[in-house]
Amino acid sequence: xxxxxxxxxxxxxxxxxxxxxxxxxxxxxxxxxxxxxxxxxxxxxxxxxxxxxxxxxxxxxxxxxxxxxxxxxx
Numbered sequence: 001x002x003x004x005x006x007x008x009x010x011x012x013x014x015x016x017x018x019x020x021x022x023x024x025x026x027x028x029x030x031x032x033x034x035x036x037x038x039x040x041x042x043x044x045x046x047x048x049x050x051x052x053x054x055x056x057x058x059x060x061x062x063x064x065x066x067x068x069x070x071x072x073x074x
Contacts, residue, residue, distance in 0.1 A: 006028065006029055007026040007027070007028060008026065008027045008028075008037050009024070009026065009027075009037065009038050009039065009040055009042070009043035010024070010025045010026060010027040010032070010035035010036060010037045010038060011023060011024060011025065011035065011036050011038050011042075011046070012025060012034060012035060013034055013035060013036050014034070016036060020046070021038050021042050021043065021045075021046040024043060024046055024047065024052075024071055026069065028067060047071075051073070051074055052071045052072060052073060052074065053071070053072055053073070053074045054069065054070075054071055055069065055070050055071075055072060056068065056069040056070075057069070
């Protein structure tokens with residue numbers, strides 16, 4: 001992602017189950033205290049297990065960097 005923004009794989013803390021990733025999210029430059037960062041391997045394992053798809057927007061209509069993304073059922 002351009003503009004210096006860094007995505008880090010994360011899971012929502014309240015949804016972690018027995019050490020396994022829960023609801024997936026991306027954590028950006030300013031750490032969100034409601035998220036636990038996880039490895040990319042953990043992220044993709046959960047992604048594959050749940051059969052979800054990833055929808056994202058690179059740029060807004062006016063050309064600015066967008067952080068819009070969501071995970072959804074296929």
